[in-house]
Amino acid sequence: MYQRVLAGDSLYRIRKDWNERGILTTHGCAWSDRTLKMVLYTPSNKGVREYRPVMPDGSRAKTSKMQVKAAWPALVDEDTWQQVSDVLDARKKARNFHQPGSGAAVRMYPFSGLIRCSLCGTSMIHRGGVYQCLQPTPGGCTRSIRSAEIERLVEEAVLATFKQITLHPTKHRTSGSDLAARIGLVATLDQDRERLGRLDDDYYDGLIDKAMWVRQRARIAERIEATRRQHAARMSEQHAGLNIDMTTVAAEWEGRTTMWQYQAASLILQAVLVHAHPADMMTAVPKRRNESTEDFHVRRDAHRAAVLARRVEFIWRA
Structure with a gap:
């Protein structure tokens, strides 16, 4: 794991790889970015x-x-441990360097912006293993829902709807010139984001000083934001995905x-509203005495599906 971080892998990629391969924590749970970070930072590993x-x-x-030499053997040498800690610290600073809307690249999910809180109407943010409502007001809503479950439910509903749609193939397309212009803008965005990544690497490797890093990063971020505005201006007034068959x-x-x-999902789906957990349903399913793990998982999954069906509401486009 330490070598993968030093090789450039993100915690998201490592976590996704391990969970897909069935590698679980010592408690039998799926990995999260927070859990991975805690393990990497643990001094006992060195x-x-x-x-x-x-x-x-x-x-x-x-x-x-106080720190003393442990009785157990080290899993990783101290230099490697420190290098990984420095990499994680640098990544955190890089993420916090730009405020939202500054042009910094943001990880996107297929239903980002569509999943909303039914109480306050705010788009729920994907954080770790959940979508969470983070309304920035005193006493604001903090409603959350498991990301894997709602993403699977929404994807199944969207694909089932598309399978029933029968429209003329030439409908919902943009002109060739407009499409070419948008493709060019997307290519420019990708190039600038690559430059941004290389600039960060140069700074972390000590090839440039902080003043130059800040100055060049701000210039590239400003250019990215300008390109994004141009791209948005060229999008159709009706919808951004009208060139999709x-x-x-x-x-x-x-x-x-x-x-x-x-x-594609936004063509037919206006919003996915997340309601509060039903008051008449348990928030957690306890394991029964003498119940096998397989039976418990089946009963737990059935309970979660029932809760999900009552919590999630689809708002389809006319």
Whole structure:
């Protein structure tokens, strides 16, 4: 895992790979970015035992007050551990360097912006393994729902709807010149984002100083934002995905990009509303005595499906 981080793999990629291969945590749970980060930062992996005393208020000290050599063998040498910690710290600073809307690349999901909180109407944000409502107001809504479950439900509903659609193949297409211009803008965006990545690498490798990094990064980010505005201006007033043939979406879905899937879904889906957990249903299913793990998982999955059916509401386009 340490070598993969040093090789450039993101925590998202490692977590996705492990979960798909069935590699679970010691508690038998799926991995999350937060869990991976905690494991990577753990000093015990480099053969060090740390002491964090209990503070007067009952909380544990956030920083180590004492470190001693552990009795167990180190899983990774100290230099590698420190290099990985520096990489993770640098990635965090890079993510926090730009405020939203500054042109920084953001990971997108097929239904980003479509999944909304039914209480406040805010688009729910994908964080870790959940979609969460983060309304920035005092006492704001913090409703959440498991991302894997709702994404699977929405995808099944969208594909089932597309399979029933029979429209003329030439309908819903844009002109060739407009499409070519948009493709050119997308290519420009990709090139600038690659430049942004190379610039970050040069800074982390010590090839340029911070002042030059900040100046060039701001210039590239400004150019990215300008290109994005041009791209948005060229999109059709009715919808951004009108060049998609709706009769072939179901067949093309699997091999398409996330942006294409989002545009295709938005053609027929206006919003997916997430309601509160039903008051008459348990939030968690306890395991029964003498119940096998397989039977428990079947009963738990059935309960989750029933809850999901009551929590999720589809708002389709006319």
